[in-house]
Amino acid sequence: MSRWTGPLLLAVLAALAGWYGTLAAAPTVIMDRAWARLADQVGTNTMAHTPLVTAERQTIVRPSPDLAYSVCTFDLGQGPLEVMANPVPDHYWSLTVFDSVTDVAFVESDRDTRGKPIRIVLATAEQAVPEGARKIMLPDAKGVALIRVLLKNRGEIGAVDAYRKKSFCRPLKA
Amino acid sequence: MRTAFRYGIMLVVGLAVGTGAAALQLRQSFAAMGIENGPWRTGEKVGTADASVSTRASVALRGLLALPEREAIYFNATTDSQGRKLEGRCSYRVTGGAIDARWWSLTLYDSKGYLIGNPERVHSVGSAAIPPQEAGNWTVDISAKRTGPHWIAMPDDQPFELTLRAYHPSRDLLARRGSVSLPRIERGECRA
Numbered sequence: 020m021s022r023w024t025g026p027l028l029l030a031v032l033a034a035l036a037g038w039y040g041t042l043a044a045a046p047t048v049i050m051d052r053a054w055a056r057l058a059d060q061v062g063t064n065t066m067a068h069t070p071l072v073t074a075e076r077q078t079i080v081r082p083s084p085d086l087a088y089s090v091c092t093f094d095l096g097q098g099p100l101e102v103m104a105n106p107v108p109d110h111y112w113s114l115t116v117f118d119s120v121t122d123v124a125f126v127e128s129d130r131d132t133r134g135k136p137i138r139i140v141l142a143t144a145e146q147a148v149p150e151g152a153r154k155i156m157l158p159d160a161k162g163v164a165l166i167r168v169l170l171k172n173r174g175e176i177g178a179v180d181a182y183r184k185k186s187f188c189r190p191l192k193a
Numbered sequence: 194m195r196t197a198f199r200y201g202i203m204l205v206v207g208l209a210v211g212t213g214a215a216a217l218q219l220r221q222s223f224a225a226m227g228i229e230n231g232p233w234r235t236g237e238k239v240g241t242a243d244a245s246v247s248t249r250a251s252v253a254l255r256g257l258l259a260l261p262e263r264e265a266i267y268f269n270a271t272t273d274s275q276g277r278k279l280e281g282r283c284s285y286r287v288t289g290g291a292i293d294a295r296w297w298s299l300t301l302y303d304s305k306g307y308l309i310g311n312p313e314r315v316h317s318v319g320s321a322a323i324p325p326q327e328a329g330n331w332t333v334d335i336s337a338k339r340t341g342p343h344w345i346a347m348p349d350d351q352p353f354e355l356t357l358r359a360y361h362p363s364r365d366l367l368a369r370r371g372s373v374s375l376p377r378i379e380r381g382e383c384r385a
Contacts, residue, residue, distance in 0.1 A: 111296060
């Protein structure tokens with residue numbers, strides 16, 4: 020057996036580990052950077068109803084110019100958060116909650132709510148929420164809640180704003 | 194000592210090769226997502242821990258905060274229907290039929306996944322802009338100057354990508370995402 024057989028076998032195993040490790044770590048690293056960038060721009064634990072995306076104003080990769088985005092960059096370190104998504108009549112709208120590794124912890128859209136608002140409470144496993152609250156459990160403190168409203172044309176943003184700006188994200192009152 | 198050196202050097206080489214291969218795989222755009230349909234690439238179980246490690250990494254890098262497939266499915270193209278890279282120096286015509294979803298849109302991005310500035314601020318065409326009589330056979334032109342009613346601006350020569358979003362896709366579209374008929378991307382004239 021060559022003196023290099025063992026080292027070569029180790030190289031193959033190391034290559035597989037390097038490949039898998041890089042791909043597995045990518046969502047966490049990328050989300051962490053995006054979270055910091057968003058938090059810097061729109062703050063944390065509040066719903067920012069951002070202007071329509073333009074080529075000059077893009078924070079997240081592959082934004083849709085056909086959607087109005089409201090974003091809450093959250094940190095549950097100080098306690099649970101209450102999130103409410105207000106309906107926008109006759110439009111596709113949805114609320115999605117992403118955890119710190121990009122997995123979807125919650126998603127619902129107008130198809131699910133039939134015209135009613137979505138009210139949820141974001142909390143970690145050990146955080147208690149009031150009885151009756153719809154608890155969405157996050158694996159750790161950080162994540163992003165995102166409301167999308169589909170525009171028929173960009174000119175109707177004013178009318179859509181009247182509805183979407185009622186949506187909020189705020190610390191849960193004790 | 195020499196044995197330890199051999200193991201050490203091969204460990205470093207192996208890690209470097211594996212990491213480099215992963216980076217290259219991600220740079221090769223959407224191929225990492227696994228499902229091909231003509232020039233379009235898509236994945237499965239987007240937004241869930243059940244998605245493959247390649248899909249999760251690719252979505253994080255090139256489509257962070259994407260909706261899960263019960264809400265939307267994303268098809269991405271970096272080539273035309275003949276496999277040639279999409280280039281801004283060429284004009285293109287995208288032709289398609291009905292897409293089995295509540296709503297769809299076609300959007301143009303640069304090779305990093307960002308909108309490209311253009312004077313007309315036209316980055317996408319959505320199904321809401323297609324008249325009912327054209328819904329089963331529509332055409333979208335991609336060029337520097339408007340050539341028809343449904344047009345996306347491509348103002349310079351850089352390579353670009355297209356994303357087709359289908360919101361509230363039907364079960365059939367989800368089940369046959371790799372074989373269902375999707376829009377064709379035909380290249381027209383190219384500047385020298």
